[in-house]
Amino acid sequence: MILKSLYLQDFGVFQGSFDENYVDLEPRTKYNKKRPIILFGGLNGAGKTTTLTAVRLALYGKQSLGRAVSVQAYHDFLLDSIHKPKGSVLKPNTAGVKLDFNFGRQGEVIDYTVKRVWTVRGNSVFESVEIYQNGEYLQNLTDQQKQSFLNELIPIGVADLFFFDGEKIAELADDSDNTALADAINRLLGLDIIDRLKADLGVYLRDQKRDQLPSDIKKEIETLEAEYQSLYAAYQAKLSDIDTLKIETTELEATKERLTQNINELGGAWASNKQEAEAKEQALRAKRNELQNQIRNLIADAAPLAFAKTQLEALLKQLSAEQQTKRQLVVQVELRKQLNKVQRSLLKSLGKEHQKAIEASITASMADSSASNNAADTEIIHDISDSEFNRLNHLITKVVPEQQARVKTLSTELESVEEELANVGLNLSRAPDERRISNFVTELAGLERTLGQRQVEVKLKTEEAKSTLRDAMDNLRKLRDKEKEFSSVSNLNQAVTLADRTRGLLEGFAVKTREQRIQQLEQEFIKSFAKLARKDDLMITAKIDPDTFNVSLVDGKGNIIDKKKLSAGEKQIYAIAMLEALGRTSGRNLPIIIDTPLGRLDSRHRENLVKNYFPTASHQVLILSTDTEVDEDFYKDLSPEISHAFEVAYDPEAGSSGYYEGYFWRH
Known part of the structure; x- marks a missing residue:
């Protein structure tokens, strides 16, 4: 199957006719190679996801929204999907989607076009579906038969494995009761058809056997x-x-x-929080006063000295030198006393005839001592005591820096409080007079009671x-x-006997088919996960119970891994690997559409997905991405496989979006 073209008419954020909102989806050949990837880039809200929605809607109608969706909910969706022009009095009452694709059946490639248009008349929505095969309109089919025809071409259960978005990935990743996986496997293997055949045979057997029972x-x-x-x-x-x-x-x-x-x-949103805002404002004001008082106390203490940092450093240096000089002078006085004692002792021992030699020696020693300690270099100006010096040293080196840092912290906190006060004040100013909204609030309360x-x-x-x-x-x-x-008392004819045996055979066939396909699915999962996981990830294999469809993840050492303990990125890789494995096991050759696939992945997982999954996922791969997912580096990695790209851009003045060939930075 190849998706060829998509057309939108006043659908979602796209304004205008089918011809004005046309996008070419068919892979192109470049350098003698058909490139599979068609890349759609768009910012959030621009409408890129509309591409996936439109394809699914064109093919499946109401079923594209899910199984348990009522007709009314579907009509509400169609009504809400009609484009709402910005600043226009006349609004369109008709919208539609059209999809061109080809499909191989029994060796023949057939071109199909499905066109789905809906119109609003009063409070009702009227939908029409047209299907063209090789350009010829398929007539004499009811809308239900047309949908059945499309479902036979591409069953929606199988398409879910190929046209998926982040929600589908998350559903499979967090599928704790295996419902999503069991449903996918049953539809994939065609077991639902076997079950239906068994049921039909059961009805036939009951009718045949009942005719042969006694009347009572x-x-x-x-x-x-x-x-x-x-x-x-x-x-x-x-x-x-x-x-x-x-x-x-x-x-x-x-x-x-x-x-x-x-x-x-x-302004009701502000009114509902008015009391809370007033209480918050009061608390913030009290906190502001407390912070201001703390800052004032610090400013009244030593904190301002931080502005004279150079002078304080010079003062501390001078005081340290003075203290050193004073200690040296004390030492010199004490030394002089000791030398005088030595002089007296030497004179007494050697006699006065050696007095001059002794005095000269002592005088020289004193001169050497004075020259070595530079005692005269620092002039004593302040002459403070040791305890005073220690107090000043502690003040300058410890107290002042601490108080300076504290003032800075308190000032930052005060700025934050002031900003919060401004925001709270703005919210309070937005709150309306309660009398303006009282009637609405009363009506809302009654509505909520009825809803409850x-x-x-x-x-x-x-x-x-x-x-x-x-x-x-x-x-x-x-x-x-x-x-x-x-x-047991009934005489069964040959047809009943064969039907009974066929029913038993179908049960055995279903069991064998399920076991074989699940083994194939396990092998395909191992291949897919190995190429998508990082090198430092666990070597994970999967074991699927054929009866319960419970998936057991097993690491390289044979230990069971709890899926709940996997990170968000690991769960997404697991889900994508399982979707790819299911798709390959199905044997279907369908395009893949994947919406915002990289949001919850780290850089290594993203790189593996870009290099190892997108280029080989299918013969046609539509990727819907933001500029932060497939960025310039990833675009460069993908470029050999990119057929062409579109940017989905929103024009705020026109209030609508359009498809433009190119990709963000490439036009």
């Missing part, structure tokens, strides 16, 4: 079946009631949203429906037991 037993069985049909019809009716309540709940929620928006436009009642009713009806379904199943079990009790 047959009547009893017919009574049980009538009771079952009645109970099941009651169950279906309750489901219908639930759907009606859900639709009403949806409408109430929409009304609530509109009413909330009206209140917000009148409907939600309770939905819960009660759901419980009633479950109870009715249990009664129906009990009745059906009695019916089957009764049929089984008398089935």
